[in-house]
Amino acid sequence: MTRRTDAATVVGALGEAAAAHGRVPAVVDGDRSLDHATLWRQAGRVARRLRARGVRNGDVVALAADRSAGLLVGLVGVLRSGATVLPLDVTYPRARLMMMLQDSGARIVVGHEHTVGPFAGEGREAVVLADALAGEEVPADAELPEPHPGDGCYLLYTSGSTGGPKAVLMPHAGLANLVRWQAGASGVGPGSRTLQYGAISFDVALQEIFSTLATGGTLVCVDEDTRRNPVRTWELMIDSGVERIFLPYVGLQALVMVADDVPVERSALREIIPGGEQLQCTRALRELLRRLPECRISNHYGPVETHAVTCHPLEADPGRWLSLPPIGKPIPGNRVHVLDEEGRPAAVGEIGELYVAGDQVSYGYWRRPALTAERFLPSPDGDGGRVYRTGDLARLRPDGSLDFLGRADDQVKIRGFRVELAEVEAAVSDHPEVAACGATVAGDEGIDRVLVAFVVPRSGFDAEEVRAELRGRLPGHLVPEVFHAVDALPQLPSGKLDRRGLRLLAEREPTAGPR
Structure with missing residues (x-):
């Protein structure tokens, strides 16, 4: 049964879930499992350690931890302390993480001993999760503040056309509103399992984590190596009974590409929530959902400055889907x-x-x-x-x-015609020989500009055959003049398609011709 929450902050929602579903698993991390009561209690110890170190409401505290139950304990602990959390993806280059720490003004970094050590010093101190959970210096019942809905909840850095990354500050009220809606929109509840797939520095991960915990659900942790291997990700989801997954389209595309290699019919998957970039309903995606007749796709849209703001549930019949489905209507x-x-x-x-x-x-x-x-x-x-x-x-x-x-600012024109790259990608990806496609342009404005498609083939790939098929479906200006077969498309750390990386690849050989 779905559990709704009316809490004004995610901290309040998690406290309610711990009281109502204390013995239900909150986190499954390999052989380790934490129930909701234990997660809440351990997060409280982290929060009290932070308060003892002088953290007050509104202070920025960084979180740097491996994908694990500890990451979730640290995340909830920072928020229970009243601080604004700055999630750091430890797979990022150290120089970029140091820039975030310096720009944010965070003076405390929470995490595992091996993940926080590189960031201590220069006015910053480390709080090691193991020490915080084992220590006796802070009374276990020391009072913790309740964050105000207007307090800062998280600080996330996003790249932009202006150059260096910039941080977005989201209040508790914004994330709580999203979690409140998601709790009612998804058919999940106490004990329902969601894969903890999103990178912690990606806003969708916070939607995934808190909408699960707030409803008494269970997060299934996936280590970084497994997450980067779509076959192993499928195997983990099947073996762990995962019912829901949030992921960017490129991540979904990777799972679709290997679906023929795993027994997806054994999967408990009931809900796929893509976001972060344009969803493309390819032939292969339709085939996958026909093999999962109880599973539904809910397409979300929202930049990091607002988090998710619209939703479009796709129809049950994949044959009725548009190649580029709408992003839907605003959530409440x-x-x-x-x-x-x-x-x-x-x-x-x-x-x-x-x-x-x-x-x-x-x-x-x-x-x-x-x-x-x-x-x-x-x-x-x-x-x-x-x-x-x-x-x-x-x-x-x-x-x-x-x-x-x-x-x-990504709009392109070919011979005076406006080109929607997502439309090109969807059409190319619909060919049975194509597993994935990323489109871009190369060359200067005018007659020298060409449309380039980077294709991940399923097996053999004949560019002329694909081009001939496309000419029967698309106007000439939307048919790529150059095809490049690649092993994988470039991705950003969030899992989105790296469009700048595609453009750089295309500029190396803008007139190389089809292959």
């Missing part, structure tokens, strides 16, 4: 606006830029008031609130849902 507490270049509402069917208002809008960019003022604007609703200017293009459908049309 949010509003969206599609505005033209003059800032006026775009008509149904017209392309405009997407603006987001409501509970999911973050406080803006950490210590960057000018950039915040540029992207977070007064709401056109006239309610005194703010909207976030996403930089994404969208189109309103007659039923009120939205089509996602890519980034405004």
